[in-house]
Amino acid sequence: MKTPVAVFGTLLTMTLAASTTTLAISDVASANKLYNKQQIMMAQSGVGLSVNLDLLGIANQIKSDIKSAQNRSGFVKNLANTVYYAARFAAKRHNLGKRYHVMVFNLNQNYQERFKGVVFYGSAVYDGIHYGIWVFESGEFINQGDGGWINWAFIGRFDKNGSYVKFKPSQS
Known part of the structure; x- marks a missing residue:
């Protein structure tokens, strides 16, 4: 795990629960306080987030929201939303x-x-189960496993036929 290192007015990159977070921090004391608080919260929650691609800069918001889920289907639906x-x-x-x-x-x-057109990919862990998280412009997905809310959730403009989902091109 990396320890926080900050220079006034620069970006800080830290690793928490196998994820890298980049934040604007104004001083070293604030960076250390934030780092320690996030370490404790991630350890207590049993939930981890690993981000591989984040062109939209949404990882921190996702991280804070997934810590509060109390059941698996609620976690999956809340994560998608x-x-x-x-x-x-x-x-x-x-x-x-x-x-x-x-x-x-x-x-x-x-x-x-x-x-x-994938603009975000990460993974989250809930109770030992790893979930992939994709944000994208269009495409297709075939679920070859159980189709319940505990295993998948998706949002967008799509056509669904059983376990096959076709996502329409993005619009404004």
Whole structure:
């Protein structure tokens, strides 16, 4: 785990529960306080978030929202909603003129995905179960496992036929 190092007015990058977070911090004392608080909160929650791609800058909002889920299906649905609205807000803030689709899926299940225009990918852990989180412009997804809310949730403009979901191109 990296320890916080900050220089006045620069960005701080830290690793928490296998994830990297970049924040604007004005002084070393604030950085250390934030780092210690997040370490304690992540340890107590039993939930981790790992971010591999975040072109929208939404990881911190997702991290704070997933800590409060009290049941698995609630966690999956809340995660999808949190990511969707964070992506929507970020797209507006950056004047991207798009609405993105979101898929949250239990990575212990088999699946096929063909997403286009991925702007965020990360994973979250709930009670030992790893979930993939995608934010993307269009594509297809086939769930080859259990289709219950405890295993997947998705938001966007789509057509669904059983376990097959086709996401329509993003619009503003």
